[in-house]
Amino acid sequence: MKKFIGFVKKEFYHIFRDKRSLFILFGMPVAQILLFGFAISNEINNVDIAILDKADDKNSKEIIVNLKASKYFNVLDYLQSEKEIETAFQKGKVKAVVTFDQDFARNLQRPKTSKLQIITDATNPNVANTITNYINSIVVKYQMVNLQQDPPPQLVQSESRMFFNPALESVYMFVPGVMTVILMLVSAMMTSISITREKEVGTMEILLVSPLKPSTVIAGKVVPYIFLSLINAIVIVLLSVFVFQMPIMGSLFWLSIESLLFIVTSLSLGILISTLSSTQQTAMMISLMGLMLPTILLSGFIFPIESMPYPLQLISHIIPAKWFIIIIKSIMLKGVGFSFFWKETLILVVMTIFLLGLSIKKYKIRLA
Amino acid sequence: METTIKATNLTKSFGDFTAVDKLNFEVEKGEIFGFLGANGAGKTTAMKMLIGISKPTAGDAMVANYKVSTQADLVKKNIGYMSQKFALYDDLNIKENIQFFGGIYGLNAKTLQQKYQQVVENLGLENYVKQLVKNLPLGLKQKLAFSVALLHQPKVVFLDEPTGGVDPITRRQFWELIYEAADRGTTIFVTTHYMDEAEYCDRISMMVDGKIKALDTPKALKKEFGAETLNEVFLNLAR
Numbered sequence: 001m002k003k004f005i006g007f008v009k010k011e012f013y014h015i016f017r018d019k020r021s022l023f024i025l026f027g028m029p030v031a032q033i034l035l036f037g038f039a040i041s042n043e044i045n046n047v048d049i050a051i052l053d054k055a056d057d058k059n060s061k062e063i064i065v066n067l068k069a070s071k072y073f074n075v076l077d078y079l080q081s082e083k084e085i086e087t088a089f090q091k092g093k094v095k096a097v098v099t100f101d102q103d104f105a106r107n108l109q110r111p112k113t114s115k116l117q118i119i120t121d122a123t124n125p126n127v128a129n130t131i132t133n134y135i136n137s138i139v140v141k142y143q144m145v146n147l148q149q150d151p152p153p154q155l156v157q158s159e160s161r162m163f164f165n166p167a168l169e170s171v172y173m174f175v176p177g178v179m180t181v182i183l184m185l186v187s188a189m190m191t192s193i194s195i196t197r198e199k200e201v202g203t204m205e206i207l208l209v210s211p212l213k214p215s216t217v218i219a220g221k222v223v224p225y226i227f228l229s230l231i232n233a234i235v236i237v238l239l240s241v242f243v244f245q246m247p248i249m250g251s252l253f254w255l256s257i258e259s260l261l262f263i264v265t266s267l268s269l270g271i272l273i274s275t276l277s278s279t280q281q282t283a284m285m286i287s288l289m290g291l292m293l294p295t296i297l298l299s300g301f302i303f304p305i306e307s308m309p310y311p312l313q314l315i316s317h318i319i320p321a322k323w324f325i326i327i328i329k330s331i332m333l334k335g336v337g338f339s340f341f342w343k344e345t346l347i348l349v350v351m352t353i354f355l356l357g358l359s360i361k362k363y364k365i366r367l368a
Numbered sequence: 369m370e371t372t373i374k375a376t377n378l379t380k381s382f383g384d385f386t387a388v389d390k391l392n393f394e395v396e397k398g399e400i401f402g403f404l405g406a407n408g409a410g411k412t413t414a415m416k417m418l419i420g421i422s423k424p425t426a427g428d429a430m431v432a433n434y435k436v437s438t439q440a441d442l443v444k445k446n447i448g449y450m451s452q453k454f455a456l457y458d459d460l461n462i463k464e465n466i467q468f469f470g471g472i473y474g475l476n477a478k479t480l481q482q483k484y485q486q487v488v489e490n491l492g493l494e495n496y497v498k499q500l501v502k503n504l505p506l507g508l509k510q511k512l513a514f515s516v517a518l519l520h521q522p523k524v525v526f527l528d529e530p531t532g533g534v535d536p537i538t539r540r541q542f543w544e545l546i547y548e549a550a551d552r553g554t555t556i557f558v559t560t561h562y563m564d565e566a567e568y569c570d571r572i573s574m575m576v577d578g579k580i581k582a583l584d585t586p587k588a589l590k591k592e593f594g595a596e597t598l599n600e601v602f603l604n605l606a607r
Contacts, residue, residue, distance in 0.1 A: 006471035010460065017459045017500075202453030209419050209449040209526075210472045211441060 003212060007220030014194065015224060021190060029182045029232045033239050036174035044130050050077040050094040052085065055104030063116075066142050067098070072134050089121050096120045096131045175240040176328045177301030179233060180321045183259065184295050186229045187266035188273065189287035195221055195274035196283040214363055222267050229263045230256075249335025255328065258341075261348055262324040268355035269320075275362040295321040323347050370397040372524050372555040373418065377427030380413050387413040389578040390427060395571075397523075400546065400556040402566045405575030406606050411559050412528070414575070418557070419526050420444045432523040445473070448517035452529035456513050458502035462493060465501060466516060473520035487515045507538035514545055518554065525549065527558040531565065543568050563598045572598075574605050581605045 015021055049067070053060050067073050076094055079085060085097050099117045118135050120128040195218075198204040207217050237255070240246040248255070269291060277283040296302060298312060299321035305313055316322050323344040330341045338345075373395040380388040388410045395401045405411045416422035418431055420440035428437045432446035456465045463484050470480045488494060491511050496504055504512065510530065517525055527546075531539045543565070550556050558569065566572050566586060573583040582589055582605060586598055593601045 003472050003474065006468055010457065010464070010468045013460055013464060014457070201458065202451050202455040203457060205451050205453075206449060206455045206469070207472070208421050209444060209447070210469075211445045211474070212472050 004216055004220055007212070007216065008223055011194070011220060011224045015228070021194075024190065025186060025228055025232070026235075028185065029178075029236055030239065032178050032182060033175065033236055034243075036178050037171040037240075037244050044072055044127060044134065046074055047072060047096065047131055048074045048076040048094045049096040049098060049131075049135075050079050050085075050088050051075055052079040052082070052097060052099040054102045055100040057105045059105045060100040063100075063139060063142050064098075066138050067135070070134075070138060085119060089119075092121075094121070095127065096135065098135060171240065171244040172246055172333060174301075175236065175244070175246055176325050176332060177296075177299070179236045179259075179328065180262070180299065180301060180324050181292070181295055182232055182236060183229050183263055183324075184266045184269075184291055184321060185287075186232055187225055187263050188270035188291050189284065190228075191222055191225050191267055191270035192273035192277070192283040192287055193280050194225075195271065196277055196280045199274075200279055218271060218363070222271070225267060225270075226260075226263055229266075230260070233259045233263075246332070248332050250331035250337070254338060255331050258324070258327050258331065258345065258348075261345065261352065262320065265320045265324075265348055265352040265355065268352055268359055272355055272359040272362065275359055294319050298322070299325050301325060318351075320348060320351050323351075371395070371430075372397050372399075372433075373401075373429065373431050373557065375414075375418070375427070375429040378414065378417060378424055378429050379426040380410075380417060380422065381425045386578055388417070391429075391580055393573060393580060393583060395524075395555055395557060397555055398550050398553045400550050400558065400568070400570045402569030402572035403557060403559045403575070404561075404566055404572055404602065405559075409575040409606075410578040411575055415526060415528060415557075415559060419447060419449055445520075446523050448520070448522035448525040450513050450517040450525070450527050450530055452532045456501050456509065456516060459500055461500050462488065462497055462512065465512075466519065469516045470519045475520060483519050487512070491515065507534055507541070510534060510538070510542060511545060514542065518549060522554065524555040524557060527556065529559055529561060531560070531562065536564075539565065563602065566598050574602060576605055 015025070051064055051067075053064065064075065068075050077088065079088060079097065082099075085099075088094050088097060097119045099119070101116070104116065116139060118132050120131050122128040195204075198207065198221075204217075208214065233256075237248065241248060270287070273283055273286050273290070277286055294315075298305075298308075298316045298319050300316070301321070305316050305322065308316065327341045327344045327348075330336050334340075371394050373393075375391045375393050378388060378391040379386065391414060403411055403415070413422065417424050417436055418429055420431070420436050420443040423440075424437055428435055430436075431443045434442040434446065436443055457468070460468065466484045466487065467480050470483060475483070488497060491508065493504075493508065493512070496508070501509060501512070514525075514527075514530065517527075531542055534542065539562070546556055546558070546568075558565075560566060569586065571583065571585050572589065573580050574589075575581070582592070582601070584592065589601050590596070590598065593604050595601045595604065
C-alpha cells in the first residue's frame with residue numbers, strides 16, 4: 001500500500017509539472033462548456049431581416065412592429081422592389097426578407113390566398129427553417145390576437161409543449177455531451193498517453209523489473225485520473241448549474257455513480273489503447289480518431305442517432321458514450337430514477353468488464 | 369566462490385523460431401560479466417528471462433538463489449536493472465526519483481534520506497539538487513541511474529548497454545562506479561557493443577544466433593582466436 005501511495009504521488013508530480021496536460025485537464029472542460037454554451041447555439045437571436053412592404057397598410061405595419069418587438073429579429077432594411085431582394089441576400093447582410101402583397105389587407109380576410117412571403121437565405125438550412133418558423137408563428141399570433149380570427153379552417157391548430165427543456169435552451173443538450181467528451185478525453189487519452197510515455201522513455205521497463213506487480217503499476221497510473229475526472233465532472237455540473245442555470249432534475253447520487261462507471265469504462269479503453277501503441281503520438285492519434293470522433297459524431301451528442309443510416313445506427317450501439325449520454329440526460333433533464341436507465345447501465349457495465357478483461361489479457365501476453 | 373547466476377539449458381522460442389538456445393553459464397559473486405552479441409543474437413531475450421519479465425520455454429536459471437521460472441517475484445526483489453534508455457523520471461528532481469525508486473523496493477523514509485545524501489555526495493551532485501533531472505548532463509544522469517539501480521543493495525545488477533551515447537571519459541568514470549560496486553560484492557551483468565568496454569569485464573560471453581559461441585576472460589579469448597583485439601574475435605565469431 002505504501003508503494004502504491006508513492007506511485008500515485010509520483011503520478012501527480014508528472015501531471016502538475018506538465019503544462020500541456022494541466023491545460024487539457026482543467027482548461028479544456030471550462031473552455032468547451034463555455035464554447036458550447038455560448039457560441040454554438042441552435043437558437044436564433046437578433047437575426048437581421050429586410051422588409052418589402054408593398055401594401056403599406058395598417059395590418060402590414062402592425063406585423064412589422066411585432067417582428068421588431070420580438071427579440072429574434074432586427075429589421076435592418078426596407079426594400080423598394082423585388083429586384084433588391086437578391087442583392088440584399090448576396091450582400092449577406094440579411095438572413096430573411098418578408099414581403100407583403102399590395103392587397104395584403106383585403107386578402108387577409110380570405111383564407112387560401114397568399115398574403116405574405118418569407119424568403120430566407122438557405123445557405124444554412126437549419127437556420128433558414130428556424131427563421132421561417134419563428135416568423136410564421138409571429139404572423140399567426142398576430143392574426144389570432146388582432147383580428148380575432150380563427151386560423152384558417154383547413155389547418156389543424158397544433159399546440160406544442162417542450163418537455164424537459166421548455167425554453168429549448170441548447171446548452172441543456174450540450175452539457176451531457178460535453179461532459180461525456182471531456183470524461184472520455186481525460187480518462188482515455190490522458191491515461192493512454194501517460195502509460196505510453198513510460199514505455200517511450202524506458203521507465204516502464206524499470207517498473208516491470210521492479211517487485212511492483214503489473215496490476216499495481218496500472219492501478220497507480222489510473223487512480224489519479226479517476227480523481228481528476230471526477231473533479232472535472234463536478235466543475236462541468238457546477239458551471240452548467242450556475243452559469244447556464246441548467247436544473248439538475250434527478251439525483252446527484254446516481255449522477256456520480258454513473259459518471260464513475262463511465263470514467264472506469266473510458267480508463268479501460270485508455271489502458272487498452274496503451275497496450276496497442278508504443279509511442280505517445282500513436283496513443284494520441286488512436287484516442288482522437290478512434291474515440292473522440294465516434295464519441296462526438298455517433299453518440300447522439302450532436303447528431304440524432306435516429307436519423308442516421310442504419311449501419312451507422314448499428315455502430316453507435318458499441319459506442320459507450322451513447323449509453324452514458326442517454327443515462328445522464330435521463331438523470332439531469334428528465335429526473336427519472338434508476339428503474340428507467342438500468343438497461344443502459346447494465347450495457348456499460350458489461351462493456352467495461354469486457355474492455356478491462358481484454359486489456360489485462362493484452363498486458364499478460366506482452367509480458368509472457 | 370558463491371554463484372549468483374546459473375543458467376541451465378535456458379531456452380526461449382517464439383513459435384518455430386528459437387531466440388535463445390540452451391544457454392549454460394555461471395556468474396560468480398562480485399564478478400563483472402560481459403554479455404556480448406550482434407543485434408538480434410538473442411541477448412535481450414536472454415536478459416529478459418534472467419530479470420524475471422519473460423518466462424523460459426525450457427530450461428531454467430537461478431538468479432540470486434531464486435528460480436526465474438517459478439520465483440520471478442523474489443528474483444526481482446534481489447536484482448537491480450538499468451537499461452540503455454536513460455530511465456529516471458525527467459520531470460522529478462533527484463530526491464523525488466530516489467524516493468520513488470527506493471520506495472517501490474520497500475525502503476523506508478529514513479533509509480531513503482540516508483541513501484539520498486550518500487548519492488549526492490558520491491556523485492558530487494550538490495549543485496543539482498534543486499533541479500529536475502532533465503537538466504542534468506547526460507553523464508551525470510547515467511551515473512545517477514546506476515546509483516538508483518543500486519539503492520536497494522541488490523545481489524546482481526543488470527546493465528543493458530548502459531553507456532550508449534556517452535563520451536569515452538564519462539564512460540571510463542562510469543566504469544569506475546561499476547568496479548566500486550563489484551568490489552562491494554555486487555555481481556554485474558552487462559551487455560555492450562563497445563569492445564573497449566568488454567575489455568573491462570572479468571569474463572565475457574559472445575552470443576551468435578541464440579547460442580553462446582565463446583566464454584572466457586578477454587585475454588584468453590584473444591589468445592584462443594589468435595586475435596589482437598576483442599573486435600577481431602567478435603568479427604570472427606559473428607561471421
